[in-house]
Amino acid sequence: MQLKLRIRRHKEGKSWYDSFSVPYEEGMTFLSALQKIKETQDETLTFRHFCRAGICGTCAIYINGFPKLACKEQVLPYLLDGEEITIEPLKNLRVIKDLVVDHEVIPKKMKELSLWISENKENINIDPEVSKYIESSADCILCGACHSYCPQILEEDYAGPLFFAKLYRFSVDPREGKKQLRKLQALSGRLYHCLSCNKCNNVCPKEVEPATLIRKLMLMDVDSA
Incomplete structure (x- = not known):
């Protein structure tokens, strides 16, 4: 079986799509497919990965319009559909090259929010x-x-959602010495502008459920008012 990938490329401000065909191997993930392309077809293909264990978060990409961890996502279910699969970089982050985005x-x-335990x-x-x-x-693996x-x-x-989930974590941690500050940070971050669409819940690979934590933050604010 041949895995057909349509990969968005990006270099020096220009974007385009390249198509590749990769022989399927048992247990193949999208990360291993990308590595196979880089090793045998196009050494310029650029993407990120480190741990290969689904805990570093660096290999996140879009697969058919949905963000996934490339190292965890199996290609077989997509392959059985027989359609070409579109691979793209994460949105809402600046693209550096191909599938690599600026996480900084x-x-x-x-750092701006001082997202670590304040002294208690x-x-x-x-x-x-x-x-x-x-x-x-x-x-959360960032x-x-x-x-x-x-x-x-x-x-x-x-x-x-990422930062609200972190703020919730410190708002409920009894070791946190600046709970009022966490509340003010959430409000200044436009907490109540959340659309409650649950999209962040649906894509979190670690099931953190940021939308659920945002609603809990809102309830905490109402209860303390």
């Missing part, structure tokens, strides 16, 4: 139930899938 906006924003001098034990909430929201797929991210001052 994410760590830069995290009290010795606090975390309740197991609270720990579950923290673990869920802390599972892949950018939710940021890319969120329609509201086009609003310049909208923080976006």
